[in-house]
Amino acid sequence: MIYDIDNIFAKILRGEIPCTKVFENDHALAFEDINPMTPVHVLVIPKGEYISMVDFSLAASDIEIVDFNRAIGEVAKIKGLIQTGYRTLANHGIHARQDVFHYHVHVVGGRDLGGMINKER
Numbered sequence: 171m172i173y174d175i176d177n178i179f180a181k182i183l184r185g186e187i188p189c190t191k192v193f194e195n196d197h198a199l200a201f202e203d204i205n206p207m208t209p210v211h212v213l214v215i216p217k218g219e220y221i222s223m224v225d226f227s228l229a230a231s232d233i234e235i236v237d238f239n240r241a242i243g244e245v246a247k248i249k250g251l252i253q254t255g256y257r258t259l260a261n262h263g264i265h266a267r268q269d270v271f272h273y274h275v276h277v278v279g280g281r282d283l284g285g286m287i288n289k290e291r
């Protein structure tokens with residue numbers, strides 16, 4: 171799959187679509203999910219053009235990976251999730267029902283999140 175420069179998160183990074191920013195550093199941006207599934211639902215994205223966790227982890231530079239992971243930690247701290255807990259997840263591909271093909275990690279929390287994966291088919 172080739173990175174689509176017109177995906178919605180690329181437009182957010184270019185400032186063509188607004189977002190509610192939570193945190194930003196040189197290589198990552200975190201913003202509120204437009205359709206939150208939990209009281210806290212933040213998306214953390216790298217600023218580079220990566221489609222998935224595999225793409226990012228194998229192709230990104232060390233500093234991009236460091237900044238991206240730090241941004242996730244900062245979000246958990248800013249949102250007050252450290253004591254009560256939180257979950258991070260990244261969808262890729264058809265089985266995970268990825269909608270936006272710019273790599274992103276969901277940081278969710280603010281309530282009991284239940285079991286990890288829906289076992290129903």
Ligand code: 5GP
Pocket residue numbers: 178187189190201202203204205206213260261267268269270271
């Ligand atoms: P995925 O299914 O790809 O893991 O998740 C995509 C996420 O992006 C969804 O949770 C969806 O609500 C969120 N999203 C889609 N479009 C927008 C948008 O324009 N702005 C923001 N802030 N979030 C979006």
